[in-house]
């Protein structure tokens with residue numbers, strides 16, 4: 001760590017201890033210690049999550065809800081405990097408001113089909129923001145094409161902040177849903193969700209929040225935010241892939257019709273008619289990702305133990321240090337300089353293509369993401385083909401930022 005790093009407050013987390021929990025951080029890449037700055041795409045998993053999944057398969061594995069035997073009851077208990085933990089983590093009023101899904105994408109699609117589609121008339125509007133991930137753009141486009149509704153986009157400024165004045169002007173009775181990202185994966189912007197919800201409520205507009213990038217980095221309280229739906233993915237928050245959740249207000253979930261039919265989600269079936277379970281069961285058709293949900297519960301436990309305020313504070317220090325350090329590199333330009341920002345450093349390095357940057361620094365053991373980050377309108381907005389993105393996690397250190405900076409400097413040197 002250099003001198004400027006030492007004036008930053010000591011961390012509230014024992015990062016050495018955290019790192020020891022992540023077995024993958026022991027490995028090398030191209031003969032160099034792995035430096036992982038791609039947590040935004042998928043976080044690494046601590047041994048507590050890995051061991052929980054291992055224990056489930058070794059000792060408790062069975063299908064849930066329908067078995068009377070011991071293993072099935074144990075598996076059901078573990079699965080439902082994970083729902084309870086997930087609800088507690090986001091301060092949901094009830095575990096019944098947590099629907100397990102495959103992740104953020106499926107959660108958004110569920111709301112699109114089960115909540116929004118039945119309410120849409122031609123000429124109605126769906127409002128999203130310019131900085132959405134494709135998963136909060138494409139489902140709405142598909143729905144608009146099908147129904148004759150119109151997709152409207154709230155603009156952002158050059159710092160990558162939402163134009164709140166424009167948002168206010170775009171709210172009207174025609175808007176049937178406002179979908180907005182909590183933390184932008186491409187820019188790091190933290191959007192003022194509570195304010196947005198207050199404004200939307202004045203027009204009776206339900207708000208869906210894409211929380212994929214907020215969950216691992218800050219405390220999320222769905223009641224304080226005042227939203228109607230909150231979507232997230234296990235793999236972004238140190239849990240397994242293939243699992244995530246939709247939180248929805250009970251009144252909405254109760255009124256919604258399931259969009260997938262099958263086993264588990266029914267109460268009674270005849271050839272003439274089927275009746276459905278209550279929420280959340282009616283949205284979890286078929287055998288769910290049982291081990292995944294239990295693993296996500298372990299990830300929740302892990303983050304709860306660290307304390308999300310501590311996580312946010314540590315990552316804010318890393319972001320401040322990284323922003324200053326990388327800015328000293330010739331040709332470095334940060335893309336996304338919002339006043340409220342989470343641990344994402346999206347950047348360009350002179351004329352060097354982002355993919356070249358990513359490939360070269362991989363040789364130094366440094367993993368970053370390059371491309372459009374599934375947010376093509378964002379890179380188009382800045383007139384770029386791609387950016388390089390270093391995204392931060394709980395296990396990153398100042399020393400790793402120094403390694404990143406050094407690798408980027410060497411990259412620049414190769415193109416001089």
Ligand code: PLP
Nearest residue numbers: 103104105133135185210212233
């Ligand atoms: N929203 C944001 C902001 C994301 O960063 C991502 C993933 O990168 C998603 C949604 C989609 O998440 P998933 O692929 O886990 O469904």
